[in-house]
Amino acid sequence: MKIVVKTYLLIGILISLAAFNLFLLYQQEQSTSSQSYSIIRTGDIKVKAESISSTAKSIANGNIEDKIKLQKEIDEVQSILTVIKNGGVIKNQTLEKIPSSISSEYNKVLSSWESYKLVALQVEKTSVFDQEATSAMNYVLQKNQELVLYTDALTKNLQNLDRNYNTHKQIAKDLAEGAKTIGQQSLLMSIGEGEDTQEILKLERLKFEIGIRKLLQISTMDLDVESVNTIHEELTSIPRENSESLRKLDPLWESVQIKIKTLEERALLSPEFNSAKNKMDIEKLILFENTDNLLDSWSSEIANQNSKEQIIIQILLAIDIVVFILVLYVIRKSLSPLESITKALSKVKEGIYGEKIEYSGTDEVGQLVENFNIMSNTIKEKEEEVRKTGIAKDEFLAMITHELKTPLVPIQGYSDMLLSEKLGKLTKKQKDRIAIIKSSSETLSSLISDLLDAQKLELGQLRMKKEESNIKNAIDKAIETLKPQTEKKNIKIISNAIDSVINHDSERICQVVTNLMKNSLTAVEPNSGKIELIMEDLPTEIKISVKDNGTGIPLEKQKDLFKKFYQVDTTLTRERGGSGLGLAICKGIIENHMGQISVVSIPNQGSTFSFTIPKQTSAETKFSVNSA
Secondary structure, eight states: OOHHHHHHHHHHHHHHHHHHHHHHHHHHHHHHHHHHHHHHHHHHHHHHHHHHHHHHHHHHTTOGGGHHHHHHHHHHHHHHHHHHHHOEEETTEEEOOOOGGGHHHHHHHHHHHHHHHHHHHHHHHSOSBOHHHHHHHHHHHHHHHHHHHHHHHHHHHTTTSOGGGHHHHHHHHHHHHHHHHHHHHHHHHHTTOSSSHHHHHHHHHHHHHHHHHHHHTOOOTTSOGGGGTOOOOOOOOOOGGGOHHHHHHHHHHHHHHHHHHHHHHSOSBOHHHHHHHHHHHHHHHHHHHHHHHHHHHHHHHHHHHTHHHHHHHHHHHHHHHHHHHHHHHHHHHHHHHHHHHHHHHHHHHTTOOOOOOOOOOOSHHHHHHHHHHHHHHHHHHHHHHHHHHHHHHHHHHHHHHHHHHTTHHHHHHHHHHHHTTTTOOOOHHHHHHHHHHHHHHHHHHHHHHHHHHHHHHHHTOOOOOOEEEEHHHHHHHHHHHTHHHHHHTTOEEEEOOOOOEEEEOHHHHHHHHHHHHHHHHHHSOTTTOEEEEEEEEOSSEEEEEEEEOSOOOOHHHHTTTTSTTOOSOHHHHHHHOOOSOHHHHHHHHHHHTTOOEEEEEETTTEEEEEEEEESOOOTTTOOOOOOO
16 A cells, blocks of 8 residues: 555544544533633632732832722622622623532632732732831932942042051041942842841941041940951041041931931831731732632532543543554554665765665555665666776876886987087087977976876875885985075075984985975075975974975965865966976875875965874884885
8 A cells, every 4th residue: 555545544544533532522611611611710819819919019109090900800809709609701701600519618718808808908008118218228329329439539549648558548448348338238128139138238337437437536445346357446647638538428427327227227118018918918828728729629520520521531532542653653664664765875975885775565665765776786886887997097097107208218318418419519509409308308207207106196006115214314305406496596495304213215205395395496586585494303203394485375275285286376387387296296195104294374474384204103004005
């Protein structure tokens, strides 16, 4: 059977069961809707009571406009209690009266409601805030900014005094901090936040009073200095020219201190309001408890009446679950090969072809599996053909490149013989033309050598002859090889190479250094160019860098430098020669030595090519490839 047909059939069964369940639920809802509405409205009593509490507190706080809202909410609760007792309609919903078996619970709710209503109306008529404490709070908050300014000014006035006044300076700093703390604690107290604000204000007031008395040379013997970790002491009088802020601070502090003492003794909320509010909260909890008991009892009654319907619904629910599980099982079984296909596709993405998926079905998934298996085999066959063709191409190219070098040998040899005039005298013009032939053959030989090395690297056939030898010799040889060119262009060569014996192919490393130096020679300007060969003897490897002050390489072109045939500037390269293979060969040689090669270059500031060679290579990683 097709997967689509299976799916439609199973979905049809689920829809039919769901429709039947909905029909039964609708029937049950019609029979119990009035009772449900009654329970919901009964629960609204708690919501309304909470709102009445907030509204009563708002009115006590001075929001007289909330009186209409309070009366409306009280009338709504009264209406709910009346309707659920006798039955009726609220907001177009029919409510059923309470069963006679739970009338006692209803009477308790009604009684607790009456008590709560009276207390709420009492809260409405009280005032929230203690007027004297409120006035003191407003005064402290109003004057605190001046207090902070004067204490900061006092600190500045004492800054230029000598060390005899260090104690005065410290007291002034403490007064400035105390003024800020008093302001913070007063603000927290005004919004009802923070713990122990009154006690903190008391301690800060005492600290401030002791400090200002000491500065004014007033006795502190009547104050409890030990409670704030200080002592009685007499200080030197502050010069008059430095005490202007202190003289202004003294009367201001006297007036603020009186208000702070008031805040220490009296709370912002009035005692009458606190008492009425606490009583209202207690009555509210009693109302909530009685309402919850009524709801619980009523819900139990409804549960008993509908027990048979519940049993039927539970049975149908169990059937729904079984059918749903069956549907999931059938669909999962039909679609399980998709997971295998996904895994196989992941392997194809990683380059693994030819794996088959086992599936015997004839549905859409079966057809997909069959097509995938055919595709995988086809890709594997094509990949093998491409691999063989690539190998054959590389081998052919390596052979052709090798053969191209053969005729260059006699060309170079006879050019040398002709230039040496062993075969007869030559005119200057003839010598110039033969010199061009020799130079061109040498360039062609270099290009063919690079191409041959690149192909051997590709085929893993580049010969490496590694042995323990001094790597400094390879660096010196590369410098000596290019000495004629550097002297001709007046290029400065600097090398710090030191003796270091490691396992490497000296000829190949010399080839790497030579290639990197050739690149630098094309990048630097004659007469002002400079090339540095920097050797670093690191704990586990040798690092060699070729640094120049040439034109540099754009950042976006640096990532492709070590690819075969890549050239930064085609026109420039064509003028100065080059195959685009030198850096690719360098990379292959260094990686053959288990090292790494990299470049750091900034346009118009120069380039630094660096490579590393490990000092010790394990037997597992050390290898040498033979030439073809």
